[in-house]
Amino acid sequence: MTGLVLRSVHVHPVKSCGGFAPDSAVVEPWGLAGDRRWMLVDATGLAVTQRQQARLALASAVPADEGGIQLTAPGQEPLTVAVPEPGCTVVVELFGEKVEAVPVGTASDDWFGAYVGAPVRLVHLDDPARRRPVDAAYARPGETVSFADGFPLLLTTRSSLDALNGLIAEGGDPDEGPLPMNRFRPNLVVEGAEPWAEDRWRRIQVGEVRFRVAKPCGRCVVTTTDQSTALRGREPLRTLARHRRIGDRLVFGQNLVPETAGVVRVGDAVRIID
Secondary structure, three states, X not given: OOOOEEEEEOEOOEOOOXXXXXXXXXXXXXXXXXOOOEEEEOOOOEEEOOOOOHHHHHOEEEEOHHHOEEEEEOOEEEXXXXXXXXXXXXXXXXXXXXXXXXXXXXXHHHHHHHHXXXXXXXXXXXXXXXXXXXXXXXXXXXXXXXXXXXXXEEEEEHHHHHXXXXXXXXXXXXXXXXXXXXXXXXXXXXXXXXXXXXXXXXXXXXOOEEEEEEEEEEOOHHHHEOOOOOOEOOOOHHHHHHHOXXXXXXXEEEEEEEXXXXXXXXXXXXXXXX
C-alpha cells in the first residue's frame, strides 16, 4: 500500500472541548503532548463530557505559557489557566476508573460552571506515566493513557469518512450530512487509503513514530453533536448501526498505542508495517 500521508494532527487539551490543529506534535507514550491532560468533573468527581454537556463543543483550549492553556467559550471572557503546582490530588472517575488528578482552582471552576450552568471542577493529570493504565486486555506492561476515552491516540481516514457520508446520503438522514471529521475528534487523520482499510492495519509508522493498532473505536452520542453549534441529531450513529457494527459497538476509526516516541508532522508518509 503506497501513497498514504498524514493529512492533519489534532490536539484537544481539555477533554470534550475544542482544540487546535498544529503542523506537528510530539508523541509521548500516553498520547500527543498536551492532549486531554485536563478534564471537568462534577461535585462527586465524575467526569463531565459532551455526553452530559453538549455545549462543551463550543468551548476551546489552546496552549499557553509553560504548559498552561487559554480557555475561550461563547459569552465568556478568555481565561488563561496555569498548570497547578504539584500537591494534593483528588480521586476522579472516568468510565468507572478511579484516577488521581490535581484540582486546578476556583477561577477555572467558576469559569466553566458559569458556562455550563452547573457546578464543575477542572482537574489536571499531573503524572500520565503512572496515573491511568491502558485497558489490560489490549495493553503491554506499563502502558498508560491520558484522559482520552481509553487509548493514547485515535486515527481516522479521510476515505472512510467519505464512504460513511455516502452511506448517510443513500440511506441515512441526508439532511444531516455530509459530516465533518471533527465529529469524531481524532488525533491523526490519514489520506490516501481505501475506505475502511484501517480495519486491517495492525502496526503502522507515521513519519518516525511506530504505533500498534489496538482496536476499533466504539462511538457514542458525542459523534451526533455538531461541534460548531452543539446541536444533536441522529447521524452518524443511525448509519453506523446499519453498516459498522462490531458486537455491541458502532465503530469508526482505530485506537493507537505508541511503540516509539518522536514527532509526527503533517505530510509525513504513513507506512503499514503489518
